[in-house]
Structure formats: C-alpha cells, structure tokens
Amino acid sequence: MTETKTVMTNAAWRAEGARRFGTDDIMQWKFRCVSCGTESSPADFEKVNADPRRAPHECIGRHLKPVMHIDGNSKPCNWTAGGMFRLSSVVEIEGIEGKPTLAFPFADYIGGEPA
Ligand SMILES: [Zn+2]
Structure with missing residues (x-):
C-alpha cells in the first residue's frame, strides 16, 4: 500500500492555514x-x-458525551490523526517539539487536493 500523506513544515502549515482561512488566528481554522x-x-x-x-488532531466526537464509537455511521466519531490506523489524507507536520505531528487536513481540502 502506498502512503500518500502530505508532509509540511510547521511554518508552511501555519502559512497555508492563514492563507486558506484569511487569518493567522488558529482558533478560527x-x-x-x-x-x-x-x-x-x-x-x-x-x-x-x-x-x-x-482540534487539528482529534475528531470533536471524542469530547462529546456520550462518547461515540466508530461504527461507520456515527458522526462525529472518536477518530484521532495519530491513532493506530492512519489514513492517507492525514498531514504530517514537522518541527513541532522536535518530532513530526499528525493532523487532519484543513476543512476545505477535498480528496487531498486544495478546493
Ligand atoms: Zn470523526
């Protein structure tokens, strides 16, 4: 299986987020x-x-009560970008505390490509 995840530096990721959402206030991304x-x-x-x-790393469902479980229909779910199963649309961000961090794609990414 080919891994096609995107790898970005922390600086590039922050610049891309600011460009997409029109603000460098990550709270709004x-x-x-x-x-x-x-x-x-x-x-x-x-x-x-x-x-x-x-927020960049976990589905909000992990923080809602009752806890949702992945059954193919639950939304939001309890997925985490750094969990046991990795999907190719996860973004790997380098340069945060010296180790790569896995994050969800920005919301306006469709199928791994910029909208
Ligand atoms: Zn989810």
Whole structure:
C-alpha cells in the first residue's frame, strides 16, 4: 500500500492555514476529520470544554458525551490523526517539539487536493 500523506513544515502549515482561512488566528481554522468528515475548529473544541490545541488532531466526537464509537455511521466519531490506523489524507507536520505531528487536513481540502 502506498502512503500518500502530505508532509509540511510547521511554518508552511501555519502559512497555508492563514492563507486558506484569511487569518493567522488558529482558533478560527477548521479541520476535517478523516474518518467521518466532521469539520471543527479550536473554538468549537473550547465550546465543549475540550483542549483547543487538540482540534487539528482529534475528531470533536471524542469530547462529546456520550462518547461515540466508530461504527461507520456515527458522526462525529472518536477518530484521532495519530491513532493506530492512519489514513492517507492525514498531514504530517514537522518541527513541532522536535518530532513530526499528525493532523487532519484543513476543512476545505477535498480528496487531498486544495478546493
Ligand atoms: Zn470523526
């Protein structure tokens, strides 16, 4: 199986987010869960009392009660970009605390390509 994930530096990722969303305020950026397609922002995470820094990495379903489980229909789900199963649309960001970090694609990415 060929891995086709995107690899970006932290600086390039931040510049791309600012370009796509028209602000460098990451709280306003949206990320799309690679499993269920739910789009959420760090501000959305804050509204449900979850750590906003997790928004690029986890489906908001992980932070809603009751906890949702992946069954192919649950939305939002409990997927995490750094979990056991990796999907090719995950973005690998380099240069954060010295190790690569896996993140969901920006919300306006369709099929791995910029909209
Ligand atoms: Zn999800």
